[in-house]
Amino acid sequence: MYSKSKSNESIVVKNPSRAWSMTARLIGLQILAVALLIGGALFFLLRTITSHLDADDRDIVNQQATLLQKWFEDPNTKPSAVMDQIRAPTADQFFFVRILDQSGKILFENGNPAAPPVSAFPESGHPATYWHVDAGPHFLMTKIEARVNPDNRRIQLQLAFDVTDDFTLIRQIRQSITVVFSMALLVSAVLAYFITRAALRPIQSLTEAAARVQASKLVSRFEGTHWPVELAPLVREFDAMLARLAGSFRRLGRFSTDLSHELRTPINNLRGEAEVALNRPRTPEEYRVVLESSLEEYGRITRLIDTLLFIAKADQPETGLKRQLLDATKECAAVADFFEAAAADRGVVIAVRGQAGIYCDSMLFRRALSNLVDNALCHTPRGGHIDLTVRSGQPGMTEIEVSDSGTGISPDDLPHIFERFYQAANEERDTSGPNPGFGLGLAIVKSIMDLHAGEVSATSAPGRGTTIRLLFPGRQASPTS
Amino acid sequence: MLLVEDEPKTAAFVRRGLEENGFTAAVAIRGDEGLTLARTETFGAIILDISLPVLDGFSVLAALRESGCTIPVICLTARDTVVERVKGLELGADDYLVKPFSFSELLARLRTILRRGSQPVERIIRIADLELDLPRVRATRGGQRLELTAKEFNLLALLVRRRGEVLSRTVIAEEVWDVNFDSETNVVEVAIRRLRKKMDDPFPQKLIHTIRGVGYVFEVQIQ
Numbered sequence: 001m002y003s004k005s006k007s008n009e010s011i012v013v014k015n016p017s018r019a020w021s022m023t024a025r026l027i028g029l030q031i032l033a034v035a036l037l038i039g040g041a042l043f044f045l046l047r048t049i050t051s052h053l054d055a056d057d058r059d060i061v062n063q064q065a066t067l068l069q070k071w072f073e074d075p076n077t078k079p080s081a082v083m084d085q086i087r088a089p090t091a092d093q094f095f096f097v098r099i100l101d102q103s104g105k106i107l108f109e110n111g112n113p114a115a116p117p118v119s120a121f122p123e124s125g126h127p128a129t130y131w132h133v134d135a136g137p138h139f140l141m142t143k144i145e146a147r148v149n150p151d152n153r154r155i156q157l158q159l160a161f162d163v164t165d166d167f168t169l170i171r172q173i174r175q176s177i178t179v180v181f182s183m184a185l186l187v188s189a190v191l192a193y194f195i196t197r198a199a200l201r202p203i204q205s206l207t208e209a210a211a212r213v214q215a216s217k218l219v220s221r222f223e224g225t226h227w228p229v230e231l232a233p234l235v236r237e238f239d240a241m242l243a244r245l246a247g248s249f250r251r252l253g254r255f256s257t258d259l260s261h262e263l264r265t266p267i268n269n270l271r272g273e274a275e276v277a278l279n280r281p282r283t284p285e286e287y288r289v290v291l292e293s294s295l296e297e298y299g300r301i302t303r304l305i306d307t308l309l310f311i312a313k314a315d316q317p318e319t320g321l322k323r324q325l326l327d328a329t330k331e332c333a334a335v336a337d338f339f340e341a342a343a344a345d346r347g348v349v350i351a352v353r354g355q356a357g358i359y360c361d362s363m364l365f366r367r368a369l370s371n372l373v374d375n376a377l378c379h380t381p382r383g384g385h386i387d388l389t390v391r392s393g394q395p396g397m398t399e400i401e402v403s404d405s406g407t408g409i410s411p412d413d414l415p416h417i418f419e420r421f422y423q424a425a426n427e428e429r430d431t432s433g434p435n436p437g438f439g440l441g442l443a444i445v446k447s448i449m450d451l452h453a454g455e456v457s458a459t460s461a462p463g464r465g466t467t468i469r470l471l472f473p474g475r476q477a478s479p480t481s
Numbered sequence: 482m483l484l485v486e487d488e489p490k491t492a493a494f495v496r497r498g499l500e501e502n503g504f505t506a507a508v509a510i511r512g513d514e515g516l517t518l519a520r521t522e523t524f525g526a527i528i529l530d531i532s533l534p535v536l537d538g539f540s541v542l543a544a545l546r547e548s549g550c551t552i553p554v555i556c557l558t559a560r561d562t563v564v565e566r567v568k569g570l571e572l573g574a575d576d577y578l579v580k581p582f583s584f585s586e587l588l589a590r591l592r593t594i595l596r597r598g599s600q601p602v603e604r605i606i607r608i609a610d611l612e613l614d615l616p617r618v619r620a621t622r623g624g625q626r627l628e629l630t631a632k633e634f635n636l637l638a639l640l641v642r643r644r645g646e647v648l649s650r651t652v653i654a655e656e657v658w659d660v661n662f663d664s665e666t667n668v669v670e671v672a673i674r675r676l677r678k679k680m681d682d683p684f685p686q687k688l689i690h691t692i693r694g695v696g697y698v699f700e701v702q703i704q
Contacts, residue, residue: 291694292693292694293693293694294694295693295694295695296693296694298694299583301581302581302583305581334659334660337632337658338654338658338660338668339666339668340630340632341630341632341633341668341671341675342666342667342668342671342672344675345671345675363661366660367662370660370662370666374666374668
């Protein structure tokens with residue numbers, strides 16, 4: 001209900017860290033996505049190559065070790081012959097072989113000065129391990145035991161395989177991957193920038209369109225252009241907001257026009273009476289009459305301002321509707337009660353019929369109904385009747401009907417009766433009585449129905465009477481206020 | 482009575498009106514002055530304008546209520562928004578009048594507030610040759626029973642209970658019919674006219690008097 005005061009405050013950005021440039025954020029996210037994708041792919045590639053090379057090398061080392069072991073254990077081959085075979089220059093230079101006896105004494109080495117020391121080798125039976133010193137060659141090492149004939153003596157075979165080439169290859173691949181990755185990031189950043197700019201262009205256009213909106217010309221600035229699906233709702237809301245603003249401006253504008261126009265008469269009266277009264281000395285009684293007349297005019301002006309302001313404000317649903325579930329029959333009876341004396345005076349009977357609940361603001365409902373009954377009373381001749389009929393309409397709706405047996409409204413006037421200051425052509429404006437109407441009664445009814453998101457309609461048969469129908473939505477259907 | 486109002490013409494006519502109706506009134510122009518006066522001296526009620534220099538009416542009211550002061554306060558304002566009205570009442574104002582207000586209305590509301598809680602329960606009221614029996618809802622004049630409808634009796638009872646007070650049509654509609662909006666209808670006039678026809682017209686001494694442009698008053702006037 002008091003949301004009005006809140007809506008007057010400016011919208012505060014609560015989280016300043018969120019106020020980043022959208023462009024920056026989008027570019028950042030795109031680069032991040034590219035980095036994750038390409039980085040992941042390259043990393044996977046590198047892992048595959050490395051593990052392949054590793055598996056191949058281990059196969060080679062293990063095969064070679066087993067081969068050596070077999071040679072040494074072959075009863076037809078002498079160990080010295082095997083050693084000669086290894087030492088021969090035709091032997092594969094990538095392999096380093098060292099043979100130790102059980103006490104750890106080196107029996108044979110194939111003479112590679114960069115070879116790993118005895119202690120660097122893994123235990124026999126353990127998987128092969130890598131070894132290297134600083135920039136020196138990389139070795140894959142394994143150790144295996146063999147029983148050498150003829151005396152079944154145990155020896156240890158240490159085998160190291162030079163895998164420096166593989167390591168070099170991997171290092172090169174890693175370098176290329178880094179270069180490719182950096183390039184990809186750079187390219188994606190540039191692409192992201194252009195993509196984002198293109199994607200955000202509609203926002204730029206939206207801004208330009210909004211900048212063209214002026215208070216004096218609150219027409220839609222957004223129609224016509226084909227907005228992207230994502231922006232369409234925003235644009236629609238913008239247009240709706242503009243329409244509401246335009247409506248408010250129009251109402252306020254009309255309020256001031258109506259007001260200044262309608263103020264002319266009473267102020268003219270006040271001014272004229274005062275001037276004439278001051279023209280020459282008068283008796284206190286005469287002054288009194290002038291003052292009393294002025295008081296009446298003041299009351300009229302006050303009521304006029306109140307009424308016009310009420311209508312002007314009625315568009316804002318947060319005006320302070322205090323809706324509750326009420327007994328419609330009781331409310332109607334209260335209004336009928338109010339007019340009891342006036343009706344009796346005119347020889348008109350007011351009857352309340354039907355039974356229904358209603359969800360509305362009691363004060364406003366009574367005000368609307370009073371205006372209708374008052375109108376009916378003015379147009380119903382002696383002996384006539386006014387019926388207030390209450391009934392439950394479609395689910396949740398409540399219908400209130402005010403029908404009279406009066407003079408009716410001509411079909412020409414009927415569509416306009418809810419407009420403010422509208423007076424039927426055949427109806428002389430009654431400004432003589434103490435309570436001259438402004439022609440605002442039905443406009444107020446319309447405003448009150450708008451506030452309740454309800455409807456008002458009128459049917460009339462000239463000479464036979466008029467029926468005004470008010471339709472109030474139920475509690476569920478009503479917008480939450 | 483303390484009147485806190487910065488508009489000199491308003492302050493002048495309210496003060497004069499109050500004094501002519503038997504009240505004494507002190508006037509403060511600024512909000513802070515009003516607050517100081519209200520704290521140092523004793524008043525029956527405060528009439529407080531909302532838009533005041535230095536300290537606005539809401540702040541004065543809030544400060545007063547915060548210090549536990551329960552003096553009746555009627556707020557005056559030129560801005561009639563629901564938010565303001567609610568704010569005023571939430572802060573502890575006893576009543577709220579929107580400018581332009583009628584002086585008789587201010588007076589009526591002031592008297593209502595001052596009467597609150599200390600009203601003697603009148604059961605049978607006799608004025609001139611009129612007798613009102615409130616519990617039995619019966620009115621007689623000059624020994625003759627008056628045939629009044631329920632609302633007519635309520636109307637008469639209101640006028641009699643608040644005799645000597647000018648009651649505006651708005652106040653009457655509110656008290657008798659519980660209709661609290663400024664209606665353009667002449668229902669109250671008609672009701673008064675019909676009441677008069679029954680209880681005044683047949684008798685030489687008139688008791689209900691019209692104050693043109695203001696309202697109605699019940700009193701015995703000496704011719």
